[in-house]
Amino acid sequence: MSVQSKVVVQVKDLHKRYGDVHALRGLDLEVYAGQIVGFLGPNGAGKTTAIKILSGFLAADSGSASICGFDSETQGLEVKQVLGYLPENNPLYSDMRVVDALNFIGAAHSLGGTKLKDAIERVVEQTQLHQVYWRPLGHCSKGFRQRVGLAQALLNDPQVLLLDEPTNGLDPLQVVEMRKLITSLGADKTVMITSHVLPEIEAVADRVVVMNHGSKVMDKDIASLASEQLVAVELHCPVDKFNEICSQAGAHIEEMIVAGDSNCQALIRADDNASGLVSRLAEAAVANEVQVANLSPQGHSLEHEFRKICQSDGAQL
Amino acid sequence: MRSLVIARREFFAYFESPIGYVVVALFSALAAALFFLVGDVFFSYNQASMRHFFSNMPMLVAMIAPAIAMRSWAEEIRSGTIERLMTLPFSLGQLVVGKFLGVWAVFAVALLCTLLAPISVDMLGDLDWGPVIAAYVGTLFLAGAGLAICCFLSALTSNQIVAWMVGACTLLVFNLVHLLASAVFIPRWLAEISLNIDMSQHFHALARGVIDVPSLGFYVAVMIISLVANTLILSLRRHS
Numbered sequence: 001m002s003v004q005s006k007v008v009v010q011v012k013d014l015h016k017r018y019g020d021v022h023a024l025r026g027l028d029l030e031v032y033a034g035q036i037v038g039f040l041g042p043n044g045a046g047k048t049t050a051i052k053i054l055s056g057f058l059a060a061d062s063g064s065a066s067i068c069g070f071d072s073e074t075q076g077l078e079v080k081q082v083l084g085y086l087p088e089n090n091p092l093y094s095d096m097r098v099v100d101a102l103n104f105i106g107a108a109h110s111l112g113g114t115k116l117k118d119a120i121e122r123v124v125e126q127t128q129l130h131q132v133y134w135r136p137l138g139h140c141s142k143g144f145r146q147r148v149g150l151a152q153a154l155l156n157d158p159q160v161l162l163l164d165e166p167t168n169g170l171d172p173l174q175v176v177e178m179r180k181l182i183t184s185l186g187a188d189k190t191v192m193i194t195s196h197v198l199p200e201i202e203a204v205a206d207r208v209v210v211m212n213h214g215s216k217v218m219d220k221d222i223a224s225l226a227s228e229q230l231v232a233v234e235l236h237c238p239v240d241k242f243n244e245i246c247s248q249a250g251a252h253i254e255e256m257i258v259a260g261d262s263n264c265q266a267l268i269r270a271d272d273n274a275s276g277l278v279s280r281l282a283e284a285a286v287a288n289e290v291q292v293a294n295l296s297p298q299g300h301s302l303e304h305e306f307r308k309i310c311q312s313d314g315a316q317l
Numbered sequence: 318m319r320s321l322v323i324a325r326r327e328f329f330a331y332f333e334s335p336i337g338y339v340v341v342a343l344f345s346a347l348a349a350a351l352f353f354l355v356g357d358v359f360f361s362y363n364q365a366s367m368r369h370f371f372s373n374m375p376m377l378v379a380m381i382a383p384a385i386a387m388r389s390w391a392e393e394i395r396s397g398t399i400e401r402l403m404t405l406p407f408s409l410g411q412l413v414v415g416k417f418l419g420v421w422a423v424f425a426v427a428l429l430c431t432l433l434a435p436i437s438v439d440m441l442g443d444l445d446w447g448p449v450i451a452a453y454v455g456t457l458f459l460a461g462a463g464l465a466i467c468c469f470l471s472a473l474t475s476n477q478i479v480a481w482m483v484g485a486c487t488l489l490v491f492n493l494v495h496l497l498a499s500a501v502f503i504p505r506w507l508a509e510i511s512l513n514i515d516m517s518q519h520f521h522a523l524a525r526g527v528i529d530v531p532s533l534g535f536y537v538a539v540m541i542i543s544l545v546a547n548t549l550i551l552s553l554r555r556h557s
Contacts, residue, residue, distance in 0.1 A: 080406040091397035
């Protein structure tokens with residue numbers, strides 16, 4: 001990630017309703033130049049709505065959204081000139097050949113002559129489209145269609161890229177290729193990517209914003225998440241004894257799952273080293289003569305938080 | 318002009334599929350058949366005149382204009398490409414005008430193909446080309462008004478068939494509304510309105526080869542109103 005000084009995407013108190021559904025409830029967000037920000041959340045969380053408003057496709061009910069200092073509502077044309085957008089499901093004109101589709105988007109960005117030729121050569125190289133360059137889009141595989149969508153978004157060499165579910169429907173190999181491509185684009189562009197798949201965001205983003213019910217519920221750097229591991233603990237002892245052992249081991253209970261008279265289960269947050277915490281808990285349990293049923297690292301807290309969000313209201317992933 | 322980028326895409330999209338060719342062929346064939354074969358009017362006159370050819374135009378346009386314009390927005394909405402289009406650096410007005418110019422150009426190609434009819438008449442007799450050219454210009458404006466209405470209606474639905482049916486019915490109404498004027502129970506002011514908003518009534522002078530400026534103005538006004546309404550519909554879509 002490059003220097004985080006300049007705010008390139010700013011969202012303030014954004015609201016959007018679809019009839020009775022409150023899709024966005026006062027979203028606030030700042031994205032800095034060079035960041036790859038992952039928007040994560042279950043279906044219906046408001047990720048796509050936020051992206052559509054930023055792209056200028058939808059208008060917000062209230063609040064403001066700006067890109068590179070241009071307001072999405074009042075300076076839509078300026079926003080669209082500095083923006084590259086890959087919509088969800090990547091709609092393309094199937095009747096066009098790849099070369100024609102790129103020429104059309106280039107012309108839409110007022111590119112012509114040598115500039116257009118150079119821009120097309122650049123994006124074809126970036127997205128490796130040589131093989132299908134002359135092929136009608138309707139005859140291209142899903143993977144190539146996705147690459148064409150991305151190539152179109154890159155034609156104007158945008159400062160900000162909005163990618164809505166870019167790996168949707170791709171096979172595992174294509175997913176890996178797309179992730180590599182997005183990571184390489186992040187070297188000189190600000191990228192906002194939405195997904196409902198956690199590993200997707202972990203693989204490419206350096207910051208994650210979790211959304212649910214139209215609100216931001218978590219906003220963290222991926223690097224800091226690595227130091228926030230969770231440990232599952234199950235001890236055969238009453239609650240007060242369990243709390244005492246945790247206290248002796250210097251462990252902070254994240255979530256108490258079972259609090260019985262003879263059995264307790266909990267998730268413990270390890271702020272630095274998960275294996276060190278496991279050792280300290282094991283030593284404290286032995287010292288208190290308590291039988292250990294389970295003591296295992298559970299991955300980082302984002303995974304747990306995300307699972308909790310999705311399970312709390314039966315949201316679909 | 319930025320709209321020409323959209324117009325060019327729209328125009329060529331019609332000829333990427335059979336629809337464009339079918340519409341052009343159908344229009345030319347129907348225009349020629351109605352002129353030369355139906356009712357034997359042309360041959361019974363025994364004159365090198367195209368008046369009967371152009372008198373059929375309002376009804377032909379009412380059938381063909383919806384067929385050309387039906388996909389303009391409905392297909393974009395159905396396939397989702399409207400999202401790609403509306404996030405390109407164009408204003409809504411530029412998109413609407415571009416689409417309209419594209420479908421108008423398709424109609425112009427169809428109209429050009431009917432030139433075989435006056436050329437044939439010219440070979441049979443001494444055709445006065447002045448009124449014919451003027452009538453062709455009038456037909457272009459008549460179709461422009463019809464196409465603008467149908468583009469607007471196409472933006473209201475994602476179904477091309479619905480767009481065609483509603484478009485055809487609307488244009489039929491705009492071509493038959495003058496009949497109200499002859500109904501006895503209609504007040505005079507309403508009869509006058511029905512005559513003034515009837516698209517075929519404004520075509521009478523144009524079909525005779527007279528460049529009737531008020532009639533051309535009427536068609537231009539219909540185009541402008543329809544294109545503004547089309548822009549408003551897209552704007553409402555952004556706020557929906």
